[in-house]
Amino acid sequence: MATLGSLDLQVRPLFRAALTTLALCGLVALGSRGGRWIDPALLGYLMASIFAIFGVAYRYWEWVERPATWMYMRDSLRMLASRRALAVLPRLGLLALDQIFLQRFIEKRSLKRWGAHALIAWGCLLAFAVTFPLVFGWVRFTSEGLNQDRYQTWLFGLPGGTFPVHSFLGFLAFHVLDLAAVMVIAGCVLAFVRRRQDEGDTATQRFDLDIAPLLVLLAVSVTGILLTVSEKAFEGRNFQTIAYLHELSVIFMLLSLPFGKLFHIVQRPAQLGVTIYKAEGEREGRQPCKACGTPFIRANQRRDLEALFHRLGLDAARHSEGVHHLDLCPRCKRRLLAASQNRRLGGAFDPFAAVPLEVEPLLDGPSGSPQ
Amino acid sequence: MVSDEYGFFIDPQRCIGCKSCVGACGECGTHKGRPMIHLDELDRLESPQTTPTVCMHCEDPICAQVCPADAIKRSEDGVVHSSQKPRCIGCQNCELSCPFGVPIVFSGLEQMLKCDLCYDRTSEGLKPMCATVCPSQALLYAPKAQVELMRRAKPVREFLVGSLLVKTRTAVMLPDPETPLHLDAALLIEGGF
Numbered sequence: 001m002a003t004l005g006s007l008d009l010q011v012r013p014l015f016r017a018a019l020t021t022l023a024l025c026g027l028v029a030l031g032s033r034g035g036r037w038i039d040p041a042l043l044g045y046l047m048a049s050i051f052a053i054f055g056v057a058y059r060y061w062e063w064v065e066r067p068a069t070w071m072y073m074r075d076s077l078r079m080l081a082s083r084r085a086l087a088v089l090p091r092l093g094l095l096a097l098d099q100i101f102l103q104r105f106i107e108k109r110s111l112k113r114w115g116a117h118a119l120i121a122w123g124c125l126l127a128f129a130v131t132f133p134l135v136f137g138w139v140r141f142t143s144e145g146l147n148q149d150r151y152q153t154w155l156f157g158l159p160g161g162t163f164p165v166h167s168f169l170g171f172l173a174f175h176v177l178d179l180a181a182v183m184v185i186a187g188c189v190l191a192f193v194r195r196r197q198d199e200g201d202t203a204t205q206r207f208d209l210d211i212a213p214l215l216v217l218l219a220v221s222v223t224g225i226l227l228t229v230s231e232k233a234f235e236g237r238n239f240q241t242i243a244y245l246h247e248l249s250v251i252f253m254l255l256s257l258p259f260g261k262l263f264h265i266v267q268r269p270a271q272l273g274v275t276i277y278k279a280e281g282e283r284e285g286r287q288p289c290k291a292c293g294t295p296f297i298r299a300n301q302r303r304d305l306e307a308l309f310h311r312l313g314l315d316a317a318r319h320s321e322g323v324h325h326l327d328l329c330p331r332c333k334r335r336l337l338a339a340s341q342n343r344r345l346g347g348a349f350d351p352f353a354a355v356p357l358e359v360e361p362l363l364d365g366p367s368g369s370p371q
Numbered sequence: 372m373v374s375d376e377y378g379f380f381i382d383p384q385r386c387i388g389c390k391s392c393v394g395a396c397g398e399c400g401t402h403k404g405r406p407m408i409h410l411d412e413l414d415r416l417e418s419p420q421t422t423p424t425v426c427m428h429c430e431d432p433i434c435a436q437v438c439p440a441d442a443i444k445r446s447e448d449g450v451v452h453s454s455q456k457p458r459c460i461g462c463q464n465c466e467l468s469c470p471f472g473v474p475i476v477f478s479g480l481e482q483m484l485k486c487d488l489c490y491d492r493t494s495e496g497l498k499p500m501c502a503t504v505c506p507s508q509a510l511l512y513a514p515k516a517q518v519e520l521m522r523r524a525k526p527v528r529e530f531l532v533g534s535l536l537v538k539t540r541t542a543v544m545l546p547d548p549e550t551p552l553h554l555d556a557a558l559l560i561e562g563g564f
């Protein structure tokens with residue numbers, strides 16, 4: 001595929017990302033009544049959001065175009081366009097609740113991981129749900145006419161409900177972001193503690209993949225909370241500086257969205273498609289391994305993987321007698337390696353055929369210490 | 372970084388089926404209690420032979436090519452890592468496509484785990500867990516130069532899967548290293564091992 005100079009940008013995803021961004025800009029213009037409702041104080045956030053959406057859209061389209069990803073995407077789209085969609089949609093709703101909202105698969109990986117992840121995820125989703133509509137000018141609050149005690153909400157420039165300033169709803173409207181920040185801070189602290197306690201994670205974690213995203217989220221949340229603290233407890237002392245730092249950290253987070261760990265937020269819904277795909281495959285049945293006869297591969301996945309192998313130039317993975325490598329179950333593939341070694345050794349299974357152990361000293365690691 | 376001077380050498384015919392490797396692998400902190408190494412019987416009725424399977428760390432891993440989530444990465448030192456947790460969606464493409472039957476997808480966790488050459492150990496200059504305990508050296512982690520001297524069989528890192536050439540970092544020991552090891556299902560179907 002054509003590339004754009006040294007940046008190695010792909011043309012089609014670039015085009016689609018541009019369209020996605022244009023569509024968003026259209027919605028911003030529409031929702032904010034030609035920009036009239038955009039809060040000038042939030043302009044920096046708006047610019048960063050538009051850049052971030054372009055970046056995320058580019059990476060998303062590039063990702064979807066990978067042959068392996070497209071295999072599932074195409075199948076999910078076909079399913080949604082077919083009559084089966086009606087039967088599948090309720091299941092999709094339940095799956096979204098289980099996998100995206102409750103994230104129970106993470107709980108099965110580890111309860112502590114789930115606790116930290118849930119706090120961070122819900123905090124972030126809550127904050128995104130509040131801030132993006134505000135920044136895009138889709139939602140706005142004003143006083144209700146001349147009445148200073150009631151607030152009027154505006155959605156897409158149209159009047160929504162009103163509520164008293166001094167009410168629970170009023171309190172919530174002004175402090176929902178504080179709540180989100182507390183959740184994210186608690187989640188990040190838990191995540192750091194868990195990472196310190198987990199020897200596996202301590203050994204394999206990477207700063208850029210695992211630590212930096214937590215630090216960025218912490219920076220955004222702490223500066224956000226400090227804004228409220230400054231306003232409520234210190235009569236707005238240093239408010240401007242904190243606001244500046246908060247804006248900087250948010251913009252940094254937004255611009256890093258397409259490149260970092262947080263990109264998985266837009267990838268994860270693919271899991272719903274895959275779960276439905278597996279269930280549909282079970283309905284079709286599993287095909288047996290051509291070596292041992294055990295049913296193992298779902299019929300739809302067998303078909304699609306063969307097509308995928310073809311697209312990836314792996315067609316040669318066919319054995320004699322018309323057996324595709326995909327027709328062997330994983331256990332038989334493992335047995336095949338040993339059986340092939342045996343054949344090359346002349347069919348002899350002779351554990352004593354190798355050089356005796358005494359001339360093969362057990363080796364120590366490079367450090368010289370026996371492990 | 373894992374040192375390029377060291378290699379992993381598999382010699383299935385030396386395996387005595389003691390399962391030490393399985394026990395040791397399960398001890399690892401990165402996949403607590405779940406061994407990633409496979410120990411299979413070749414053909415229970417015909418022979419007592421067992422065979423251990425670890426990741427072969429392919430040069431152009433098919434598991435990564437077929438992964439829709441782009442969750443499998445190969446680091447510069449040639450080690451192919453387990454799926455990245457935030458990305459893997461548990462589709463099993465890797466499990467069904469790996470030429471050597473290595474990855475394991477745990478249903479419910481929606482996550483693939485596999486042998487990652489004990490990266491936490493090997494990147495620090497230690498041996499992988501399984502090679503540390505294998506009494507017959509069917510699993511051997513050693514300086515490449517040394518292995519050439521101490522075994523009659525020689526390491527082979529090229530495999531013909533049907534007629535698809537797959538090159539790997541991990542080696543299998545063979546008497547005639549010039550030709551790739553041909554994997555043909557006919558061998559199992561005929562029961563001809």
Ligand code: SF4
Pocket residue numbers: 426427428429432433434435451468469470471472473474485
């Ligand atoms: S042996 Fe299988 S799991 Fe390991 S790198 Fe190759 S394809 Fe991937």
Ligand code: SF4
Pocket residue numbers: 434437438439440441442443454458459460461462463464465466476482483
């Ligand atoms: S199970 Fe996970 S790692 Fe394996 S192919 Fe699917 S998404 Fe990729």
